[in-house]
Amino acid sequence: MKPIRLTIAGLHSFRQKETIDFERLCEGGLFGIFGPTGSGKSSILDAMTLALYGNVERAANQTNGIMNHAENELFVSFTFELQHAEGVKRYTVERSFKRADALRIRSVVSRFIEEGNERVVIADKTRLVDEQVKQLLGLEMKDFTRAVVLPQGKFAEFLSLKGSERRQMLQRLFHLERYGDELNKKLKNKLADASAKLEAIKGEQAGLGDASKEQVEKQKQALTERKEALERAKNELRDIHERYEKEKQLWQWQCEKEKVEQQLDEWRKQEERMKQLEQTYERSKEAERLAPYIEQVERSEKEVAHWQQKAKERDAQLQQVRTMYEQASKQYEQCRAKKNEEEPKSLQKQEQLKQALQTLALMRSLEQQQAKLRASLQEIEEKEQEARLRVDTCTQEYTTWSAKQAELKKQWEEKKVDVHVKERLEQVDEKKKHIQLQRQALEEIEKEKEEKLKTYEAMKQTYEREIKQMKQLEARLAEEFRHVEWLYHRVCEREKQAMVLVYQWKEEKKQMEAARLHDLAATLAERLRDGEACPVCGSTHHPNRAKRQQVALDEEALERIDRSIQIGEQLVAAIQQIKMQVEQLSEMMVRHPLPQRVDVEKVKREVEEAPLSSLKEIEIEGKALQQDYIACRDRMYRYIEKWNEQKQKEQQYAYQMETVRQQMAELEEKCAERRTRIEQEKKMWHEAYPDVSFEQVDDIVRNLRKREQEAQQLQQRIEKSVTVLDNKRAELEQWKETYQEVIKQKAEWTTEWNMQQQQYEQYKQTLPEGMDEESVKQQLIRIEETLQRVKREEEEAYARWMSLQQQLHTLQADKQAADVALQEGEKRKQEAERMLAEQFQKTVFKTVDDVLASRLDEQTKQQIAHDIQQYKDILMKLQNEWQRLNEAMNGVVMTKQQWEETMCAYEQAKQQVDEHMRQLGSLEAIVADLEAKHARFEQLHQERMQLEKLVGQYEELQKVLRGNSFVEFIAEEQLVHVTRYASERLGELTRQRYAIELDSEGGFVIRDDANGGVRRPVTTLSGGETFLTSLSLALALSAQIQLRGEYPLQFFFLDEGFGTLDQELLDVVMTALERLRGEHMAIGVISHVQELHARMPKRLIVKPAEPSGKGTTVQLEVM
Missing domain, CATH: 1.20.1330 (f41 fragment of flagellin, N-terminal domain)
Known part of the structure; x- marks a missing residue:
């Protein structure tokens, strides 16, 4: 997991939106976050946990009091990357909150987004976002704050955890739950599935019925007999089928032949109509051949008439244009002579007037400049008076602010808080908050226990x-x-x-x-005769003959x-x-x-x-x-x-x-441990701070912070007064310079006004008496209009003359072309009439009207041709079909009665075969069912033996895995690896003086190799030693954590502890951290220790909030 970007707004001292670019900050592997106490450094880690888990570890009820008191909305956004074998994926978690009351807030928007070419919203509800984060990272919030991001007060918590709590944390960090509840659940499901399958097999065996081998053989014998009967029926059907197919074909041919003969009779009735259509079609083709010659004659006649009309029109137009051309030529000569006479005089007069106009413009410009100078001189006199007044005012204000600054410095000395007292009270406050958090945690555990009790009763x-x-x-x-x-x-x-x-x-x-x-x-006996031999015994004597009984x-x-x-x-x-x-x-x-x-x-x-x-x-x-x-x-x-x-x-x-x-x-055990811990911490608190009442801590700290805030406000006012005094001093000097510049500028503008007045008088003497600018402009306009009019008349006369000349030439050429075209048209007309007469002699037509009457449109011709061809094709097809059927029948004729008798015999044979096949199929199904049942019984017997063995193995394994012994064993093994790695780190940090080991109960002990390897509890360590030991364990955990078992952890944050180290240990720790940054991990240190500031290649400077209302701001510095 690698952080990319964090955006904060409205959290603690952050007001306006601030964005931290972790991608740049983590490039060197090691970076620091620095700022004064209370500036908001730890709020950056709070923003991470709030974005990921929706909670803040150090806040009451996880979210109470985290919103800036001057804001009503809170927003956090955290972008991070997860790297695994398939590549890198980037995700963004966004959360927005609104104020519910003075302390509580409520969630408004929660979104979990997968970044890429397109942003895909994976979850958009608070619960779904929480589940998605935990599923993706595989860490609970308390694991995240113990092994990844270590906020204030949480650094040494893992070191002091009890055995059961440490094992549960390791189970979550290393995802060992799959070896505990999940494994037991899988085993239970496997056992249940196997038992259910075993019972199902027993039931299925009972339901198979009689599937003995003798029954199978008996049904097979019946099946064989039925197959023999079916074969005999098939042979009979085969003989009948051959005769049926032959007679069926013959009957089909006979029916088809009768149908073809009927169709031939119908089509032969249309023979006369087809002949008439052929004659009409041939006559239209002949008319179409003559049509181009007739059209050519008509076109030539139209062409000759057209050119005759054209020639006549051109003669009339030519005469008219020639008269207009001669008039235009005379008019042009008159206009040109007039222009040559008037133009030179007007140009000379125009030049004289333009010179006078320029002189008048210069005089007007001088008048405007003099007016501006008079206004400027008046303005400069006002500035002179203002500058003199400002110098006096600034001198008085500077004296007043100097006195106020001295008074503020005196008040600041009275309000200043001692640093040692402040640090001690902050420790007291932090310890109290920690105890209160322990109480809240105890209440949550008791609440969870009550919920579990309700769940148990319901179950x-x-x-x-x-x-x-x-x-x-x-x-x-x-x-x-x-x-x-x-x-x-x-x-x-x-x-x-x-x-x-x-x-x-x-x-x-x-x-x-x-x-x-x-x-x-x-x-x-009745048929026996004395002396005749009996057919049974051969005796000739029959003394005892059988008597017939009375029963029939x-x-x-x-x-x-x-x-x-x-x-x-x-x-x-x-x-x-x-x-x-x-x-x-x-x-x-x-x-x-x-x-x-x-x-x-x-x-x-x-x-x-x-x-x-x-x-x-x-x-x-x-x-x-x-x-x-x-x-x-x-x-x-x-x-x-x-x-x-x-x-x-x-x-x-x-x-x-x-x-x-x-x-x-x-949970009961946890409650007892938590109560004991609370009592121990309260006892330690009273021993460490006997002079401070536990109930009065809040009031004391509140008063201290109020006094500190007042001192800070005084300090800010002093700093502001320094700036004000500097500004007043600069303002006084500036107004003095301004006064001197105003005096100098006034003298310059007075000299310039006198020079312009002399120039104006000189221009005035060069102009005639009474001449003004308006009269000169009017004269110039009249001269310009005269020049334009003469020029325009000449140009219009010339244009008309040239246009008529062009029209005259064009009409002469058109007249000549029309005469030539007329001659050519008459020749083409004569030739077309000759060719049409020749073609009439070759056809049956006598006149043009006959030809036009015989022409048909293209659609009609195509329809006639199609009908004729269709008639011929169908007639040919039917004749060929009749010939084929006649040859196929070969003179044999069959009656309908013969065909029906054959069909009846064939159907009876088919029904007999179908009946045999149906009975055969029934027997085959019975045999197949018996064989399947027999095979299934044998298969079920084998499966039953295997399942009985498997169920026994599952039951034995369930006894072995009962409880959490297997998970605890794996957790202990993981803890051994973590401890070994942490011990190596601790040895590096303490120059091989200390090492970490596990005792018989899985707790941590310290081996003091400098004192002969004696082992002592971790509770005997000093503050600095505790920090080094906790740091070693945290680094060991972070190095071995794989989020969800597949994503490497690529960053680690520390937010306390460096203040407890001396200079020598501080150098050792920093050297170790600098060495770690090359191990694919970025480490962030949050501190106010100045020695760390110089050692960090990249620094994020956190500037505290200002009394004016501006919130905390951040700035990235690179060495």
Whole structure:
């Protein structure tokens, strides 16, 4: 991060808008911000934090009292750059505030802008701008003021932080939160996702049903048989299709031929009209060939008439112009003679009058100059009197101001404040403000703790509601599981009944077959004759012949029983399939035990009360059981899914409650630490300043500042009086010089007036008596008018003469050209009439009127030609088409009845193939579904084993990462690196006397290598040693901070501490800082120490506000 530009207006002592160009200021790497105490140096850092975070660290409630008391608006704008691997991006944060009351302000405008070819507003609301800055930089405001911009009172805060607070700060600075809450959250989400997937796989396995290998093979066999039947149907369709295509083509040709013959008859009826159109078209073409000759004759006749008229007009015009030319020539000669006679006399008189006019003008000029000199002499006399009066007045004022200055110096000596007293009271005031800030921080922590408690109570109520809903879902699941168990027992009983019924039908069939066999034997016995061999046993004696039974055999009943047995076995298989599916649902009962089992005997009684007695009842019962299974399965999956979601919510709320409880414990610890710190600081304050009451500090400081302000105002008045005295002295000297210059100027102007008066008298004697300027001008005007008139008359006569001469020549040439053109036109007329007569002899036309009557316009000719050509083309096309169709048919003719019979046979064959294909597609879908289910079951089995292993690993990892132990471990590692780097810096600054180490609890200790390496707490350090140690830690943090883990930190600000260093340590610190500026970092030092002023290559001078109302101003100085 690199600062570019900061604009401030209305903040603290800044009133008008001031802009600081950090881009130039940071070019050398090291710069200083200097100015007297209270000038507004620290307000520059306040403006940075206000622009970025909307708060000021040292202000009450972060913003109270930061607006200039004389302003009602506050504006800050901070432009900075972020550099990373992709390049450099520039951003600007702008904020405007307005006064709410005497202390508080309210935000009006907040904007976060990305600079580039065009300015893009990324955020335009206060909350969004705050979030954008924190997201982009990755630092909270308190981290920014501890490691990047160190304002007054914050320099050594990181050094004295407790272990937990330091670890939390390091987590934010180095973005370790991704190893804590974020990692636990990701792990929890992973575990929840894996558990949900595992439950989903178990449910999916249960819902796949019977996908055994035997079932797949059985359906494949049925598929093969259906494919063979389809192939036979396709062969029959192929034979019929060949005959169908041939007859279809023949029928199309036959229909097309009849249509072509009808069209030929229609077009042949137009043959006579086409012949007439051809004759009209040819006659118009012949007329068009003669048309140019007729037009040529007409044009030549018009041309001859035109030139005859032209020649006649030119003769009349020529005669008239010749008469006018002779008159103009005489008039010109008269005008020229008159001009030669009058012009010389008038010019001589004109010259004499011009000389007299010049003399009169010189006299008038002298009169004007004398009038100005008289006025100037009068004015110079007035200035003489004024200058004499001013000299006396300035002498008196200078004496008065000298006395006032002496009185102001006396008052300033009385009001002057001792520097040591001022510094001590400022320290007292600063310590009190620090304690008050600690109290405000404690109140904020307690407020946050109360908010966390409210959040915990709300979460607890929500958690209890979720537990209640989960128990309700478990009750519904238990009910559904009891229904599954009831359904299973019912399916089993119905399976037994169906099997018994099928068994009865089989026994009945056996009896009927035995009866039919006995009947056949009786028929054979009736045909036996004594002495004839039996066809069964060959015996010729038949003592015991079979007797025919009285019951008649019914072949149809036997067939019905066969069909019932076949369909009954299929229905039994379907019920067994339902039984298997219900058994798969029952597997889920293992994970959710029933609080109460189903009464199996009751289910048996219900089934026995409504036994199955027919095939129709078995079929209806099978469908009912299937519907019960589907409805039950859907409800179970839905409730299990809801139960899993509810279980996940319950775990999530439990985790959140535990997190909030831990946060509350941490806040309680912070409150205790903050209270202890406040008591310690108050105790230290009373020990350090026993003579100053804590409650009276504000009044004492207010009186001191009032006295200091009065002294400052007196000092400014003294400085102003010095300037006034200098001005009065200069004014007195100036008026003395002015008086001498006025006396000298008066003498010069008097001499000049006398000389001009003598010259005027000389000019007056050269003019005739009574001549004035007006009469001379009138005479000159009359002479000039005479000269102009004579000249104008001559020029007009000459112009008229020359114009008529030119017209005469032009008309003579036009007359000659018209005569020649007339002769040529008559020749062309004769030639055109001859050619037209020759052409008439070659055509059928007799007169010009016949030709004109036969001509047609171009559109009509094109239409006739198009109609004739279209007739010929269509007739030719139809004849060719009839010939083609006749040759294709080859004399074969087909009736409509024959064609319809062929179409009917073809459609029947197609329908048969389609039916086979539909059944084949259904079987293929069944086989594919069974194969997919079988493959899916095997795949789900593998995935289930992997997920069970993964869930176990996640649960083990969750146990390991519980709490913040992993984050604390990484933070400790980062702290070790920071401490090692800071120790190297501290060694450089203290000539290897001190080093920084970590104790067993993660706190800082100082190793004093000059005293044998003894280790002591950081609280035993002096002010200068504390500054050097804090500086080393701050430099180490800044060097290793990467904003958001990707942007390097390119600047660092110090706002205190240098006043506690002696000259030798000051040189060491400055040498170290100058060495750091070459490490890609700009360092800014804010101080009033004069020794630093000379060491800085670039300086920003902060000038304090003036009593006149002008606010703080800044100025850039370069060495």
